[in-house]
Structures are given as C-alpha cells and as structure tokens.
Amino acid sequence: MTKVPVTIMRGGTSKGAFFNEQDMPELRNDWEEFLLDVMGSPDHLQIDGLGGANSLTSKVAIIKKSEQAGVDIDYTFAQVSIDKKMVDFKGNCGNISSAVGPYAIEQGLVAARVPVTEVRIYNTNTKKVIISEVEVEDGRVKQEGNCSIPGVPGTGSPIYLSFEDAEGSVTGRVFPTGNAIDFIETSFGAFCISIVDVANPLVFVKAIDVGLNGIELPDDYSPDSLAKLEEVRSIAAELCGFCSREEATDQSPAVPKLTIVAEPRDYMDLTGRKRKAEEMDLVIRMMSMQRPHRALAITGAVCTTAAAYLENTIVSRMISDRSSTLRLAHPAGVMETQAKLYEKKVHAIKVVRTSRRIMEGYVYTKKEYAMATKKNHRKEQLVF
Structure with missing residues (x-):
C-alpha cells in the first residue's frame, strides 16, 4: 500500500x-x-x-x-x-x-x-x-x-481562461479529415457531420439528423438514442485516424466528443429555469464518455466557438449573426465565450469559470x- x-x-x-x-x-x-x-x-x-x-x-x-x-x-x-x-x-x-x-x-x-x-x-x-x-x-x-x-x-x-492558437490540439489539423463537412452513412441513415479540432476534437451533428430536437436534458435520452450517437462518434473516431469504428468505444472513448447542435429555441434547463430563444445563439448538447454531459465542456465551448467562425461547418451555417461573443445554451444554462479576432480569424477564445x-x-x-x-x-x- x-x-x-x-x-x-x-x-x-x-x-x-x-x-x-x-x-x-x-x-x-x-x-x-x-x-x-x-x-x-x-x-x-x-x-x-x-x-x-x-x-x-x-x-x-x-x-x-x-x-x-x-x-x-x-x-x-x-x-x-x-x-x-x-x-x-x-x-x-x-x-x-x-x-x-x-x-x-x-x-x-x-x-x-x-x-x-x-x-x-x-x-x-x-x-x-x-x-x-x-x-x-x-x-x-x-x-x-x-x-x-x-x-x-x-x-x-x-477565473479567466484564454485558449490561444488551439487549432489541431490532438490531430494536428483544424479539420482532421481535410473537410469542413463529411457525409457519413450510418445504420439509421446518411447525413453530414463536421469534425473540428480546436482545444479538443469534436464531431458536430444536427439534432434533427439523429432523431432529436436538441433541447433534451441528460435523462431524456433513450438507450437507442445513445447507441445512435455513439455510432456517429465511432465513425468520426475512425475518420480522425484514432482507431477503427468497431474499436472506438474501448480505445478512444473520450475523443472526438459527440456534439449535438440545433437552432435557438425555448427550453427548461436543469434548474427549472426557462431559457428563451433570444438569449442564445446556438443550442448545444455534448456527450462525455458515452453519457450526456450535464453542462458543457469548456474545450467543447472553445471548439464550437471556433467552428462558428470557420467557413461551411455545420455550426457556422446555423449561426447567422456572429459577434465576438457567442451564447451557447446547454442543459444547465447559457455559457458565453469571447473570441479575439485577428484578420478575421480566431486568435484566442476566452471563457470564465470558478x-x-x-x-x-x-x-x-x-x-x-x-x-x-x-x-x-x-x-x-x-x-x-
């Protein structure tokens, strides 16, 4: 001992x-x-x-x-x-x-x-x-x-955290596949995803494409929904070159992180507070080790903010008005991130924590x- x-x-x-x-x-x-x-x-x-x-x-x-x-x-x-x-x-x-x-x-x-x-x-x-x-x-x-x-x-x-030049944190590339959008085929249909690696690699998918409305709370996911989400994440892990899709759950369970996005809409958060669509720029739900995140990972918020400024990603196509502040609505509330731009590109992203x-x-x-x-x-x- x-x-x-x-x-x-x-x-x-x-x-x-x-x-x-x-x-x-x-x-x-x-x-x-x-x-x-x-x-x-x-x-x-x-x-x-x-x-x-x-x-x-x-x-x-x-x-x-x-x-x-x-x-x-x-x-x-x-x-x-x-x-x-x-x-x-x-x-x-x-x-x-x-x-x-x-x-x-x-x-x-x-x-x-x-x-x-x-x-x-x-x-x-x-x-x-x-x-x-x-x-x-x-x-x-x-x-x-x-x-x-x-x-x-x-x-x-x-506590203010600034993530500077965080591109290619794990894969060495902002777009691990070389594409802003990839078309994938799953057991429940074919649709587009975006894999972006900034601070951490995330795979973005529209809620509607995986049979969700985007405002689910952590206990709202059925076993079937979780299996679908892990299938998408496993395909993305293979596309990133981490391992085969069959091995992803065991060999690369933490990255890429599956991230569900949807347009702003009213919902009730985990505290029972009603969140209004005008308070947010994007609705986001993340998975953590194959389970729904009860809030939002900071590296996920950073990556999502970067994806909002990258051309032709699923995220940037969903956000029409991009200011330096992005409001991300997650199960526990709304998180704000601030982007520092240089020549129209994101140089750093700041968040506040305790x-x-x-x-x-x-x-x-x-x-x-x-x-x-x-x-x-x-x-x-x-x-x-």
Missing part, C-alpha cells in the same frame, strides 16, 4: 484529483494502473476509490513546474474510465484546466501576485498553452466572489508502486 498526497478540486463543472507530478509513479507506464487504483476503476460506482461514479468526477490533473521558457506549469489531464480498465490521455478538459492555476499558486509552484496572477499553462495532452488569470488576495487564491456559472451552485471568484479547493490529504493505494524519488519528495510507504 502506498500513501500519496492528493488535492481534490472542483474546476468549473468538473471535479478531479490533483497530483504533483513528483508524487506520481516514477515510470510513466505505471500511471494508468495507478490512476485506476486511486479512482476505484473499473467499477460503475467507483466505491473503492476517489471517483464519483460520473465521467465529470472521474478526472485527474497531474501538475509540475515547467522547465520550458515562457511557461509556468506543465499540466497533464487524464480521463479515468469508470467501467473499463483504461485511462484516456488524448485530450484536455477545459473545466479541470480552470483549477490548475489556483492549484499551482497554492502549492507554491507559481508566485502569487496581487490582485491577479497570470499562470501560463502548457497542456501536455494537446501541446497547447492556456493562460489562466486568477484573483489573489493577501497572498492566497481568492475563493469568494460574485461570479456564477451554470451547473455549479453558489458563486466564487472568477474553482474551489475541496480537500487536501492522502490517498491510499491498494497496490505498491515505484514512486519518483526527487528532491523534497513527500511520498511515504506503508506496509500493513
């Missing part, structure tokens, strides 16, 4: 375990087994680990002080499968990214600067830089504030691991 320092943090509408990389197993090949161990996977309840039996709470951030010029922190994201023995390192999670800056400041990896500390984060999954602006008060990360985000109760201090440190302590693994042995290393071995 191994005792390892860990911090549990909420970032946006996600929650995850945060580790300093020096406290991880020394061999990268051991990371997957270690993370499955500490999160309690595979088990649909994750009863024997830190996971919360939901893809939004089965996430991990691994942080270290960067040695790269112009970067403060190296950050690796891991999506830990709940019911399968696998960890997906392919993409990033924008919500978890919002907690990386506060974690780094509180851990002393970045010097706190009042009133706002800018943390330049290099995401190793996508090889892209994210700029995080964190409010600081009395040398500590500010927790209280008036910023509220759909899907999270209460308010907190705002985060909170929930717990600091130790996690006890079931197995023993060869842990890293660096200066100031804090690992302890316990033998029972």
